[in-house]
Amino acid sequence: MTRQVDVIIIGAGTAGLYAMSVVKQQTSHFVVVDQGPLGTTCARVGCMPSKALIQTADDYHNAQRMVREGLLSETPTMQPQAGPAFALKISHMLSSKISERVSGGLGEKLIQGRARFVAKDTIEVNGQTLQAKAIILATGSEPVIPAPWRAFGARILDSEGVFQLQEMPKSLAVLGLGAIGLELGQALSTLGVAVTGVEMAQHVANLQDPEIRAMALEQFGKQFPLHLGHAASLSEGENGQIRVQAGPLDIQVEKVLVSLGRRPRVADMGLAEVGIALDARGVPLFDPTTTKVEGAPIFIAGDCTNDRVIFHEAAEEGKMAGFNGLREHPQRFQRKTPLGIIFTDPNIATFGMGYEAALAAGAQMASATIHTESRAKVMGVEAAMVRLYADPATGRLLGGALISPRGEHMAHTLVWAVQGGLTVHQMASMPYYHPNLEEALFAVSSALSKQCKGGYEGVPAGLIPA
Structure with missing residues (x-):
């Protein structure tokens, strides 16, 4: 029936x-x-446990910096199980609340x-x-895990299984340096794991903008070795390890994190x-x-x-x-402006129109360094940058990319500006509190304003004629 x-x-x-x-x-x-299992991917094995692991790594890194600056007298020691255990705790706390709400609230309406x-x-x-x-x-x-690699059993991790680790491995190869691979690879490296990154493409995080891409490679390459442009092959190594080969790379590691997408x-x-x-x-x-x-x-x-x-x-x-679902004629909706954030240190973000599309559209482009701002120097930022793309005929902001500490917040400001139809002329005239990383937005929007029509001619950047 x-x-x-x-x-x-x-x-x-x-x-x-x-x-x-x-x-x-x-x-x-x-x-x-x-x-x-009940509970969202984000809460169980995705964005929330990964952010817990990243937060643990950030706190550990900051403690180490305080020792170097003479603010702490004792070098902190990371317990092998601490990072994954904290991530698992956060995951369980959030996902259990969701699953209880779903199973308890739906009753017979839930079919498992x-x-x-x-x-x-x-x-x-x-x-x-x-x-x-x-x-x-x-x-x-x-x-996604290629079927032949599953034969390595528990030595192969995916982006979900990494949070089930009882303790951190001594060595790890990360295959695939998109958002997830880069985030987890950097966090585990900061927590003391000997991480090696492997990516078949010639860039990380699928970055299109050449200036942001170059800075990202330089910054992350200082933290753990990156091997780009070659596909990886796996085979049995010595003493239960996995042998990883990719072009000239030939290493043996305790575990392999496969981050080839979903x-x-x-x-x-x-x-x-x-x-x-x-x-x-x-x-x-x-x-x-x-x-x-x-x-x-x-x-x-x-x-x-x-x-x-x-x-x-x-x-x-x-x-x-x-x-x-129940409408005779479905309503069309406008989609929100694209926004992507990678929670590495520094953050990477893209917003609005991508670099290649902006280039094809004839957009004007400008960049500003963030690490030269006073606040960035206090924070010890080595390298950071924001890039914006604008319509040359009107100055309307089309999109851009950035790499910066706390860039997640700046990216939201910028994607709101894109979706709101702001011009770089208007952005240059906004208030910028000192000292703040966002002061770089004044620099880049002022530079871009000079390249586009529709601005306030004959007056200094940032001033609005009454």
């Missing part, structure tokens, strides 16, 4: 829970299907099991058939069998302004879209899917 409901939400992660928060305002006839489509509006789970007016697909993603969790769900058009990665074709899948009463949100795989984007897509 088929059970009829208004909405089926597949996945109780960030996107699914945000979708549910909107759906429940429209109907009480919905179910949430989740294969477990794996869903499979048997029609465009119907799924099977645990031998039960459910049909709905709308299905919201929010199944998230999972780390894949959408949409395989083996029967999507193709019921006639859903899929892209090359098996993701349903959909409209990102509505989240609706082509030719079906299905809406897709979160990391399983393989589009904007960031928490705030997943939350927004979840709300869009929840809002549109």
